[in-house]
Amino acid sequence: MEAFIAVTFSFPTVLFTVLLAVAVIYWLISLVGLVDLDGGGDADLDLDASSDMGGLMVTLGLQGVPLPLVLTLLFLGAWLTAYFADLMLGSLFGTGWGHILFGLVVIPLALVAGLLATAVLVRPLRPLFRRAYKRPLEKQIIGAACVVLSFNANKGQGRAEVHRDGAHLILKIRSDASLARRDRAVLVEYLPEHQAYWVVTEAEFLAGSSG
Secondary structure, eight states: HHHHHHHSSTTTTHHHHHHHHHHHHHHHHTTTTTTOOOHHHHHOOOOOOOOOHHHHHHTTTOTSOHHHHHHHHHHHHHHHHHHHHHHHGGGGGGSSHHHHHHHHHHHHHHHHHHHOOOOOOTTTHHHHHHHHOOHHHHHTOOOOOOEEEEETTTTTTTEEEEEETTTEEEEEEOSSSSSOOEEEEEEEEEETTTTEEEEEHHHHHHHHHHH
């Protein structure tokens, strides 16, 4: 037990101990109803491969499940890797700079191992979330605010991110407004022929609502 505690709260394992503790606290809060997870794993989520986040998640097969679940599994896998690496090999590097250098090598390796383990674990879970959220995503998020990630004014199209119920969505958008990166807009209509959402600026949407 003493060895477990010592490794858990020593570098580099302590980094993932903290992250895993945050994830556990998040799930505990969600259990008492303070966080709503409904809709977080919609399988119709449009994650574009050209965006950093969307491309990574699609490549690893992490789409279709709630982002909090993905992060929790990632932290758990990284924690286990760092823990056993430190337990079995940490003593070989002493307690000084040698151990710090050892930890700096373990951290990225643990993240990679955790990411690969997460990619394997979420695949059998994806159908569960697909069945759990049968209402089309495009109907669920109409009226939601988004933040523009990129926009080509000449083509009137781009991409935006939406944070909804713990899920981070990256969506294709179209608009006749002059939008720039980090502008706030509102999804007002789904365009099935383009698999994109028509958006207006948040100011325009609020002005129309108040009018």
